[in-house]
Amino acid sequence: MLLTGKELLLDAQKNKYAVGAFNVNNMEIIQAIIDAAEELNSPVILQASQGGIKYAGIEYIANLGKLAGRNAKVPVALHLDHGTDFDQVMLCIRHGFTSVMIDGSIFPLEENIAITKKVVDIAHAVGVTVEAELGKIGGTEDHITVSEKDATFTDPLEAKRFVEETGVDYLAIAVGTAHGVYKGEPKLDYDRIKAIREVVDIPLVLHGSSGVPAESLQKAISLGISKINIDTDIRNAFAGAVKEFVMNNPDEIDPRKILGPATKAMKEIIKEKMEIFGSAGRA
Numbered sequence: 490m491l492l493t494g495k496e497l498l499l500d501a502q503k504n505k506y507a508v509g510a511f512n513v514n515n516m517e518i519i520q521a522i523i524d525a526a527e528e529l530n531s532p533v534i535l536q537a538s539q540g541g542i543k544y545a546g547i548e549y550i551a552n553l554g555k556l557a558g559r560n561a562k563v564p565v566a567l568h569l570d571h572g573t574d575f576d577q578v579m580l581c582i583r584h585g586f587t588s589v590m591i592d593g594s595i596f597p598l599e600e601n602i603a604i605t606k607k608v609v610d611i612a613h614a615v616g617v618t619v620e621a622e623l624g625k626i627g628g629t630e631d632h633i634t635v636s637e638k639d640a641t642f643t644d645p646l647e648a649k650r651f652v653e654e655t656g657v658d659y660l661a662i663a664v665g666t667a668h669g670v671y672k673g674e675p676k677l678d679y680d681r682i683k684a685i686r687e688v689v690d691i692p693l694v695l696h697g698s699s700g701v702p703a704e705s706l707q708k709a710i711s712l713g714i715s716k717i718n719i720d721t722d723i724r725n726a727f728a729g730a731v732k733e734f735v736m737n738n739p740d741e742i743d744p745r746k747i748l749g750p751a752t753k754a755m756k757e758i759i760k761e762k763m764e765i766f767g768s769a770g771r772a
């Protein structure tokens with residue numbers, strides 16, 4: 490069933506688990522995610538970035554996501570990841586996304602509040618729920634790159650004001666993770682998550698969660714994280730399986746045979762994440 494992000498995340502917040510939000514670009518990734526969720530009886534968020542939408546086309550990605558969500562035996566939300574552009578967010582709402590992210594984190598606080606509030610007012614009027622970002626998460630997610638020196642952690646008092654003034658439904662916070670592949674082991678600022686949780690009562694979101702050890706993620710969940718974004722780990726599983734298959738079967742030309750093992754590998758890593766997040770069995 491297709492629900493809003495808020496419906497999934499409020500249950501996660503109440504019951505102290507996190508819903509995995511997995512990035513999608515094509516049919517195979519969506520199938521892997523839905524299969525994993527149904528097998529483990531887990532709620533799940535399908536999220537498309539602006540780059541993913543550009544690659545697949547809004548019609549394809551929205552319709553694949555809606556079809557998968559409506560037919561699924563588990564709660565599914567279809568979410569726009571890192572919408573940096575007002576028009577892009579509106580386009581996704583028009584195409585039936587049930588959840589959108591407006592990422593105004595590159596702007597000064599006042600401007601981030603203004604654009605987020607504008608999106609929240611419109612989205613709420615048509616029953617769509619909204620994620621925003623405060624602080625700057627480092628690394629590269631598709632076309633958005635934030636260098637290490639520009640990454641800034643979320644300030645708890647700013648977070649309180651931001652949530653009060655925008656009416657946003659869930660908030661992405663910068664607490665030490667980064668998008669993409671890590672060079673060393675990421676260090677999460679747990680005290681900051683706790684401090685934000687104490688002054689903000691909506692679900693909190695962790696981006697850049699690939700490559701973060703399971704124990705760190707579980708500690709973050711225990712402190713108030715309710716949505717965990719994963720992209721790079723799925724890409725790694727996909728690419729590894731395709732490379733291995735092609736090396737072992739250099740004469741194979743059937744895309745179904747080449748992509749079959751990749752879909753399976755993506756499904757396995759997604760199931761692993763759902764167990765770590767505690768969302769398995771929560772549908």
Ligand code: 13P
Pocket residue numbers: 512570571630667668669670695696697698699718719720721722
């Ligand atoms: P990773 O690629 O590090 O998993 O980050 C994904 C993400 O946060 C998408 O918004």
